[in-house]
Structure formats: structure tokens, C-alpha cells
Amino acid sequence: MIRVAAVGDIHMGPESQGTLRPSFETLPRCADVLLLAGDLTRHGTPEEAAVVAREIKDLGVPVVAVLGNHDHHDERPEEVAAILRDAGAHVLEGQAAVVSAGDTRIGVAGTKGFGGGFVGRCAGEFGEPLMKEFVRYSRRCADGLHSALKDLADWNCDVRIALTHFSPVPDTLAGEPPEIYPFLGSYLLAEAIDTAGADLAVHGHAHAGSEHGMTSGGVRVRNVAQPVIGQAFHVYRLPAARDAQTQTQAQREAQTQA
DSSP states (O other), X not given: OEEEEEEBOOOBOGXXXXXXXXXXXXXXXXXXXXXXXXXXXXXXXXXXXXXXXXXXXXXXXXXXXXXXXXXXXXXXXXXXXXXXXXXXXXXXXXXXXXXXXXXXXXXXXXXXXXXXXXXXXXOOSOSSHHHHHHHHHHHHHHHHHHHHHHHHHTTTOSXXXXXXXXXXXXXXXXXXOGGGGGGTBBHHHHHHHHHHOXXXXXXXXXXXXXXXXXXXXXXXXXXXXXXXHOSSOEEXXXXXXXXXXXXXXXHHHXXXXX
């Protein structure tokens, strides 16, 4: 089994230094990878990013991250991403990364994502230029996720995970005011996940939401915003492709012998 630790919305500032490190140092004993689902800082400053970097440096497991809206607030997301990369994290935006746990290859496709809403109640690419750009930006994020997941399909990964900040489904927003759903996620992300394929989708952003959801195509979705999971991280277990193949073969052999 592949053990995936994930958390988002840790919102770290200068006084947060050291608060997560003791828990993160346990990761080699319980997880194969750590996913950070955005909003890692409070205001997106390099100083705050340096706090996060010290929390995740040399953990003993690979770290893969996307940025969130808070990480863009100071309008220096490139600097924030560079600081996290210097600490060893893979920071993704419309890109994919493959990390290893022993001989297992874990593929992660990531984007911050954006809002727009969900099927039946979503924004359309019509009207004022600002509204059209809103929807186009959300679509560009989803297209980047789709492309990254397709890349992973060609890279011989044992599992493929979609990592976003904004939610791909309304299920994991349950608990948030319905009026703000369009600002918490977009169905375009779910379309990208379902058409390109993934074994798990992880996001944050919805602090008052729910942990469990699913795309219409049957991909499990987990909201790992720290206020939702209530701990330093949560670990999800996924069967590796080779494990599933071995299990299927064993079942076939058992049926034949019967």
C-alpha cells in the first residue's frame, strides 16, 4: 500500500515556526509522501514562505505542494515557490512530479485551481472582459491539471494523484455557505480529473467543508484543509497498480482452482 500524507491551509506566519515540525518528523514512519494543498502562508510573503520551508526541509519523505490564494496575496508567488523548492519541495502549477518510495512510483499532478462553481450553477464565459477572464483562468488551471495527469499516464506510475487548492466537487464543501461555493472550486477541475484519470484527488481551501467526496467519474476526493482534518496531516492508503494486478491475478487463479 502507498501511504499518502496530506494537509492544506496551514497558514504559517513567523510565530508559527516549529509548530508542525515535530509531527512532520514522524512522517518517515507512517507515510511515503507529503502533499501540501495550498494556503501554506498567511499573506504570501517570502518571510512566511521561509517559515514553511524550515518546517518541511529534510523530512525524510518527498514533499509535493501547490500554492493557494493566500500564497498569492502579496503578489510574489514565484518567490514563495522558489523558497519552497530550495527546501526540497516539488511546487506544481500545471505540472507533474514523480517521487519514489522504495520501488514504488507516486505521480502527482498539481494546480492551484480557481473558482467558477459547479454544474447547474456555474459562471459562464460571457459578458464583461473581467467575467470572461475569470472563467478562462479557471479553465487554464483545469487544462494544466489535465495535461499533467495525462503525462503521468505515460510515466509508468503506480498511482496518480491530483493535488489542488480549490475543490473539484461540491461534496467536500458541505458545511460552507452555499452562496460562496462558486469561490471555493470549479467543476472544470473534476472534468480534468475524470477525463485524464486519477486514483485520488486532494484539495484544501474549504475550512468549514467536509473531508469526503467523489467526482462523477468515481474518483475519491479528500478535503485536507487543516481545520477540516483537525491534525497536522492525514494519511490515505492507496493500492499500488502492481498490488492491484497481483490481487486480480490471485483472484483469477483461485476461481480457476475452484
